[in-house]
Amino acid sequence: MQILVTGGTGYIGSHTVVELQNQGYDVVIVDNLSNSQIEVLDNIEKITGIRPAFEQFDLSERDKTDAFFKKYNNISAIIHFAAFKAVGESVQKSLEYYRNNLVSLMNLLEGMKKYSVPHMVFSSSCTVYGQPDVLPVTEETPRKEAESPYGNTKAICEDIMRDYCKSNEDINCIALRYFNPIGAHETALIGELPVGVPNNLVPFITQTAAGLREELSIFGDNYNTEDGTAVRDYINVVDLAKAHVVAIDRMLKEKQKANYEYFNVGTGEGYSVMQLVKAFIEVNKVDLKYKVVGRRSGDIEKIWADTTYGNKELGWKAEKTIEETLSSAWKWEKKVRGL
Numbered sequence: 023m024q025i026l027v028t029g030g031t032g033y034i035g036s037h038t039v040v041e042l043q044n045q046g047y048d049v050v051i052v053d054n055l056s057n058s059q060i061e062v063l064d065n066i067e068k069i070t071g072i073r074p075a076f077e078q079f080d081l082s083e084r085d086k087t088d089a090f091f092k093k094y095n096n097i098s099a100i101i102h103f104a105a106f107k108a109v110g111e112s113v114q115k116s117l118e119y120y121r122n123n124l125v126s127l128m129n130l131l132e133g134m135k136k137y138s139v140p141h142m143v144f145s146s147s148c149t150v151y152g153q154p155d156v157l158p159v160t161e162e163t164p165r166k167e168a169e170s171p172y173g174n175t176k177a178i179c180e181d182i183m184r185d186y187c188k189s190n191e192d193i194n195c196i197a198l199r200y201f202n203p204i205g206a207h208e209t210a211l212i213g214e215l216p217v218g219v220p221n222n223l224v225p226f227i228t229q230t231a232a233g234l235r236e237e238l239s240i241f242g243d244n245y246n247t248e249d250g251t252a253v254r255d256y257i258n259v260v261d262l263a264k265a266h267v268v269a270i271d272r273m274l275k276e277k278q279k280a281n282y283e284y285f286n287v288g289t290g291e292g293y294s295v296m297q298l299v300k301a302f303i304e305v306n307k308v309d310l311k312y313k314v315v316g317r318r319s320g321d322i323e324k325i326w327a328d329t330t331y332g333n334k335e336l337g338w339k340a341e342k343t344i345e346e347t348l349s350s351a352w353k354w355e356k357k358v359r360g361l
């Protein structure tokens with residue numbers, strides 16, 4: 023039984039491949055390496071003792087995707103991570119984002135039908151909720167207009183799956199709406215490797231602590247939150263990876279309540295930027311220069327998940343503490359920088 027993991031050399035993808043292999047699944051990765059390195063395969067192998075099969079091509083190419091399904095005719099399910107994900111860049115390159123993220127999904131759905139691959143787990147995001155009126159957000163919370171083309175690709179991909187599942191009873195999809203994935207594998211063999219200046223908070227913190235960046239800018243301290251800085255639900259990447267394995271099991275064991283489902287994947291707890299920064303300094307006993315600057319445009323004030331439904335239905339719960347997670351992030355950064 024083979025699982026196709028698209029984007030399997032990327033940040034969340036690589037951690038998920040490890041967890042799938044730990045559970046005895048055979049994995050084939052498709053990745054065009056546009057935002058990841060081939061060496062990740064070596065490190066996956068170091069952790070699990072198994073080297074996953076690998077094919078390098080772009081899933082937005084229909085013919086290549088079709089040829090892939092012809093060659094790999096024993097695939098039971100797909101986990102689809104491969105997508106562009108930089109919010110800011112998506113504003114400048116909206117067409118590239120729509121083409122890449124939507125067409126890849128459509129090519130995969132087409133292949134699923136043609137080659138009888140019934141199951142797909144899809145990387146969605148809590149960005150589909152925008153700034154919710156009521157917190158925490160449940161799966162019933164209405165979606166809001168996306169703030170960026172990137173966010174819009176997630177909403178549209180969800181709609182594509184919903185509509186396709188409606189008219190194809192033999193196709194099953196689960197969208198996992200991630201909150202903020204952070205941290206790295208405990209071995210520090212895989213983790214997040216942003217290209218250039220990181221946009222996300224934790225890579226910026228770890229790079230600043232490692233001396234690559236002068237100072238962390240905290241975007242805004244006049245939000246309506248306890249300490250004025252924005253609040254997010256930070257989920258450990260290994261916990262998140264395990265949620266994908268559980269979603270695959272749910273489909274293979276035919277436990278789905280409908281052939282299109284979606285779940286929040288978070289911890290259920292909100293941390294402010296300032297709380298996270300202070301926790302990082304304390305846990306890792308490092309200095310970190312930071313200053314408060316103006317708000318970042320497009321940022322929401324606060325969001326965290328109600329995980330009740332996902333916990334019950336998937337039988338999955340985030341387990342790692344924020345301390346463990348921030349320690350793993352720092353261990354990874356030190357390893358990468360040779361510190």
Ligand code: UDP
Nearest residue numbers: 221222223226239240241252254295318321
């Ligand atoms: N943030 C910050 N400084 C940075 C990067 C991020 O203060 O250098 C804040 C950002 O404004 C948000 C939170 O950290 O409130 C999480 O940002 P991130 O980009 O990691 O995730 P988002 O929730 O925006 O997708």
